[in-house]
Amino acid sequence: MPPPKPLIVGSEQEIAEHVIEDLTQEFDEVIASGNVLYTWAGTHWIEITRSRIFSFIKAYDGFPYGHAGHQRLVRLSNQKVESIEKLVARNRECADFFSEPAIGIPCLNGFIKLGEGGAELVPHHKKHLNRHVLPVQWDEGVCSAAHEGSLLEKYLEGVFRDDPEAAQKCMVLAEIAGVVLSGYATRLSSPKAVILYGPSAANGKSQFQSLLRGLVPDSAQITLNPSHLADDRSIALLDGAWLVSASEIGGKAIASEALKAAVTGDPMSGRPLYKAGYTVRPKALFVYSANSLPPFTSGMDAGVRRRLLIVAFDRVIPEDDRIERIGDLIAEHELALVLSWAIGGALRAIRQRGFTELKSGSDVIGDWVLVSDPFECWLNDPMAVAITGREEDRPTTREAFAAFRKWGELENLRDTDIGKQTRFTQRLRELASRGVHVRHSNRGNRVHGLKLNPGVTLSDGEGDKS
Template structure:
């Protein structure tokens, strides 16, 4: 008290501090029925008494003197934000038992009364409202357990500390667990004022928000059926799109693809399309606009819906959890080795992944994010790239260096502030095309860019240039895979590939097995590659890969 006076506190300041610090305490006795079990409903009602709501009649009401310790609080409004309702939970005065399981069940009832259904999925607690499911911050959950501190329990009081808090929240997670709760959200765009759905013919409909949609974020824009779906000339969005691809022969197709990328992420379709894709924005010149175009995802999607997990971190269980619950992942690092990894395949196609947050249990989740990487140089493959992954990659070239007098430094901020409805309409038009075509618009230049990239893969380049398909088995039999590997290695070194970047013979055989028209047979003289042979003078090389190739 002397320190407070020295700091300049007045008598009123001290009185206000003491009043704020006082809480109700009941005698250390608890009413039980003949079976020794707590009358849970009566105690929940007793807790609500501290919030101004009279408790239901019980055999032993709280002493009158305890109710006068501090003024009754005003009742909660009929409708309030879920997190605010949790934070406003009153202090618990009395509980039947102080075990972690009992307290977790008691807390589950309190949370349900405060904000409706609460679930535990993907390592977090979630509640719905007003338009989407939101993760309850870890701090809020821990503070909700604080409300049990010093509550009467038999002849003692509950003492809340770190160990008890962790135990209660762990058991609460078990009680409320629904591991697959977000595995299959509704197909639609959750706008601020409505849910937008588009059918297979591209028709747009609207409906009300619903917790059964399982949406985890809301686009911070409103949509109306008259919203523009084509950015008008003179708008910031039109200037950005047109300026980035001006002079490109397939500029219109590139702009359509950008709209479809936005739509795929916003509608949650990235991993649900028949042919999921990952996108690489390639710009070798300065001021090419690729990073600004990629930033449109962060303009359209709300905070927390876009991650930035680099490709090299996909194999790191502590970092890959950053993809859980995200609509898009935008990173500026590209690794050839990581592209060939199993984690990348799972992330792009939506297969189940596992990760572990720091000091947390293993988390299993279904990735739903669209993946976009920006780079100045395409990396060289050391072990090669199988055809399944080749079909998953789309390279979008940014070939124009935007003149200084055309650069608008704050263009993304202006689009976010003034033209978010235009960006939303642009994405909806992209979704209409996706639903009608069931695939992305692939510009011709993207096909060429991918083929050029694959030439950096020595196995693909050798196969394209030196191998021919054969209908009948040659007179001397099919070539052994070991002989083909020797031919490949000689060709690669002659064509300037470093020997240290060439795959070993086992990896080469696996790559060969994945090539079109190749059948690996096990014979007494070794493994042979049926269906192909080395090209002789005058034979036409095998055609390059296209996005329509069969698996």
């Protein structure tokens, strides 16, 4: 560490400027993003820890400042140290520095550049903007299926045996692994959150999560239940993550808008504990497992459904066929194979601009909507309402909400499940693609293309302004 330079006024700002010079001499290049200092380490950008920064700051404790004959000594306190640390980060802040990382996978022997033309190993470069590196060398091989006799092959064959979509599901798992490693999650034409779903135990979904967690560097993954995505302290954890995972998420309701923003990579406000807030643009793939599917706080509108990829694990693996901790074992002993397999999946996802489609997943989402979204469940009840698309079917939004509320009471729904009329009207406006249109008239807003059961409407004389 270089010796401290002379101080003139001894202010926190002056000390911060000197510390930046000292850090630059030590690390060559120093930038800040999200209140964290980084330096290029030859393979990836690494964090300069707070303890390391403190070692540079404390060198100025007791250091003289001022002109000859009028010198005083710097006295550092916890408050001053924290203030200097914040000023160092603020002065080196590079807004959106990591917002557009290169598409590829950093490994020990280079950066695997991915595109529609294939995979290419190139030297590491700081312009790739990667903050993590895989502890494995790539042999420049790409495989579309697991090698025969490997643990990976045994796992895939075991979990999807006799499944009519076995081939497609194996492809999807490879695509998930590849998208996680390549940072391509938010660049898909339709970004998804993945839910590994299976109501029974011993179906292998938790082992795939273990495989992913073993594949991804610890610094590039977090465990975060989707119900916490509305918390700005949790959002701050998403910065720089490749993988966000959680097991058995069925217990708590998910904030619909927060999930959509995180999955798509929209700017979100994050605030680490005891630090200033900043904007986070998530890049991670969200991979959850569930025995039961959770509700959404604002219903499962088309935007939520479009952002979900369900992989159904339907087979209970017989006890004699199980290999204990197979997910961990694959990550420990077959990392190079898994990397080649994941690269094949990533290239396929890039060419397709998305994941391989699974009909079974769409069916699960359809069932999920009916049990977790009262509005959609009401729309699918032919005894209550019908979408006709006809102009002559045009109840007021007040009538439609009254019909929905009456239906909810018959279904024993709580008031919180039914919600407010303003939100109900908003959901109606989202049905334009299905032939339903909310239009204003001299008697209030009318819902064109929707026919109500006559027994649950209000008097036509009551208009609506919402």
